[in-house]
Amino acid sequence: MSMMELAAEIVAVAQAIDKAGFCPSKSGNVSARTEAGFLITPSGLPYAQTTPEDLIELSLDGAVLSGARKPSSEWPFHLAIYKARPEAQAIVHTHSPRATALSATRRGIPAFHYMIALCGGADVRCAEYATFGTPELAENAVRALEGRKAVLLANHGVIALGASLAGAHQIVAEVENLAGQYLDILATGLEPVILDEAEMARVSAKFAGYGKVG
Template identity: 50%
Template sequence: MVKHQRCPVDPGSPDQSLRRKLLHITKRLGDLGLNRGTSGNCSVRNASGFLITPSGMTIDEMSSESMVSMDFSGSIIGGGAPSSEWFFHRDILQHRPEVGAVIHTHSVFATTLSCLRKDLPPFHYMVSVAGGANIRCARYALFGTQALSDVALKALDGRRACLLANHGMIVLGRDLDVALAVAVEVETLCEQYLRALQAGEPYLLTDDEMSEVMERFKGYGLWAKY
């Protein structure tokens, strides 16, 4: 249960630029069609813990002041009610110190694949942007629960993206811009894979071929800066 220690948001606090960035990325997710209505949520690490998007609020209703500040004990430091998915945002940021931002979407193709409860296999070399030779689908757990966080953490082991069975996707990044780029790429890959399945059974790259790709990505543009 969330512990409430509500404090007014200081408009001059260092978090203001992060709040504005979090709002910007949330709006970009809507503009790109990766989230619609009140679906999905985002978070970003800050000095006291993390900022997360609010619960039950459409993108158009959000402002930078809507963003909720929490610490890693689950207490609210400033703002209203956080997204119901704060458990996995908290746990990912707490257990993965290299991660600075978490994005969760209900995008059409990632969610469709998650409803088939399929991993995304190495049908295309860009699967490696998630940090490995596949993108795992976590087993089903009820939204907004510690159980969902637990299965997500397992599926994200050694990865910066996973699917959530019958739910959507989670992606990670060193910052919000990288996390957004990963989300766009994962959604694109899910669409490509589903379309390939309509035509037949895609050929898969071997472990050796994927290892070569991941080695190349160590110095490749945005993905080298994860």
């Protein structure tokens, strides 16, 4: 895939999450790994107006390699995740409504449904709070993502990583779905029955043989 083809795919994912209502007030960002570092969406530009030429390539040292615009303010956690997770080829970050609401409670999503396994483990953790765009937020995200493909950011939103842009997109959409279901359960005053580790291991094994997930 050429750099322009990759950029076009990033823009398509960014516009899809925006149309889904996951990026209020120009929030959220999308990136993909490149040979020299990663390509990321720009800061402050509405996704409907974003073109492949607007993207910025950064090195894994944080240097701008190409692009005239300012990169997303959240580039530090993209960089930190790519450095910590060699298998990650793409990252999607959203402020999707229900997952963001759950993140404000500073609780993660337990294994109340087997689809949690899509996110890489037996739960989706909630990372400790830090100001957006800071090294502290990047460190907290990487820590909470250990052994996982998705994380809630306290009082902030969601990060999902994948072996492809399509995979990361699928995961971030599923986190929003699961967060909404979990909030609906909690609103009843009840607590869900949580699937045990053995069942989640069985589900993960079945997912591994069910095509490429994430």
